[in-house]
Amino acid sequence: MSKNLLEVRGLETVFGGEHGDVAAVRDVSLTVSRGEIVGLVGESGSGKSVTGLSIMGLIGHPGRVTKGEIMLHGEDLRRLPTTALRGLRGNRIAMIFQDPMMTLNPVLRIDTQMIEAITAHDAKVDRTTARARCRDALGIVGIPSPEERLKAYPHQFSGGMRQRVTIAIAMLNSPDLIIADEPTTALDVTIQSQILAEMQKLCRERGTALIWITHDLTVIAALTQRVYVMYAGSVVEEGLLDDVLDRPLHPYTYGLIRSIPSDNAPGKRLFQIPGMAPPIDRMPKGCRFHPRCPRVQEDCLREPSLDASGPNRAVRCHHPIAEDKALFEGERA
């Protein structure tokens, strides 16, 4: 058995439409080990959320996973029967969504929902014990007076507190892996940083692995250790956080980093990637980034593969940016 907790190989997820199947995710491979925080970054339509849902086995009609392996503890989740997968979800793997109301039932009290999450996976736990575990979980994610808050309904919480509740629910059964899909995007910076701090602590103390899906590179910088950059359904670059942010290889990653306002050039024009991401049913031939790429050449019409250029480092580009080119050298805070 490998040291990786989760290993996804060659994942492909397609959605059926009027004009046949279109692939939302193509040839995505990723690994996560125990206690590791991995970032999955991309813009809307890049396939990052579909990747997360595919791992969870939550792709519904008209979508389906058509290729690849999703190995958790060396066991392929795609081959598991539905009941076994259901036993894993919310127990060994959990997911946190951008909108907490996707997780919470608006007409049930928090304690009802939390206790159910425990007893659904372990019928032997009695209510008092389950309740105590729920109260502790709420305390850990920083909800004041958890005992009273257990009796509240979701609408009695603020947005930030609701998101904490869903994190507490995800943590309840001490899962091995949590997939978080933009959980702080709708929150204020102060609340966001509180939640990021909680997540960091939880992963450090419990050894929970975390896949953080976001479009926000600054959150990735603050939270993660390793990054996968997705564009138009595929991983275009992967590497350790510092390598990707300081020495990006793919022109798309480079553009994305440069287009974020930074503190050193206020009022200057931002770097901009021309055009926009292609729609899923009209993907360009060859490299999918080539119509927007400043480094495009003739051979970019041939599809590039994700080539490793070192341990923990790979890029999907015929003409990657030279490794020695540092972006923020000497500027690090």
Added chain:
Amino acid sequence: MSAEALAGRVQPVAERAGPIISIDNVTRRFERRPDFAAKLAMRLGATFNRRVVHAVDGVSFEIGTREVVGLVGESGCGKSTLGRIVAGIDSPTSGRILYRGEDVAGAPSEAQREFRLRVQMIFQDPLDSLNPRYRMGRAVSEAPRHHRIVPLSELEGHVDRILLKCGVDPSTKDRFPHQFSGGQRQRIGIARALAVNPELVVCDEAVASLDVSIQAQIINLFMDLREAFDLGYLFVSHDIGIVRHISDRLVVMYLGRVVELGPTQELFAKPNHPYTQALLKEVPTLKRRGASFCTIQGEIPSPLQPPSGCHFNPRCPFATKRCRSEVPELRQIAPGRFSACHLNDDTR
């Protein structure tokens, strides 16, 4: 009045001095009115809890010609309400909005009309603010036609010119809003605002719903248009990185009040108010790797029951007895810099 006469009356912006807009002690309260049952209960001697929200509470500042003012704060701090008041969509409960030194509320209708044209607004979601049944060309040309911004014969050219400046292909004027991408729709929203030659554009979270690469394009567009049309902006946003990039001056709001105001770069270099200090520390940037956050404790309190004294005192690490009882005034602490904190008195 003929179109030519109106066009002649409108002076080039650069020749006018002074602030475009002065916000003078503006307060906006939202109140729950007693419904029928409550009125009945009151007749019978019950007390009714009025539940007044001070969304904006005694705010004053100015926006100069071609100036970009950033307005930041957490959700519920009243920044959007203030933006809407500046744009003339909402009116203050008390206080005045001065356009070029004249009170807008008491002005003759002609002056009010000019104010409404000269201050335009761009919204977060352009799909919500564009009529889905209007073709794009009509959405952009309707206001300049109605207000005779240009003679009717030149309208087409005027609209095309604005669209081109905003990066929209004029040949797509026959399309409906849903046929454009998010970034294109925001460009159309901007073009529509610019079609009546405004001096000030209020942008309420105008780039918040866009992807990073598109966001950069729109921010660049904002900066180009500022040069091209001598525009000022009131940039309302929760994204401090973007506000820092684009603003000349920054206004920080907390629970309806301005807590700090000053030139953006100075304010970032040396924030004065404990709230600003904490807020700026929370902003994630590309350079802060694996940061362990030193978070502001707790959440923004409910505006229905704001804390007494300084609104920030329950979350402030330096709060004293005085902060809990006395409201701090917004006072000048350095040329052009203002802060509302009692701590500034102690150091003197």
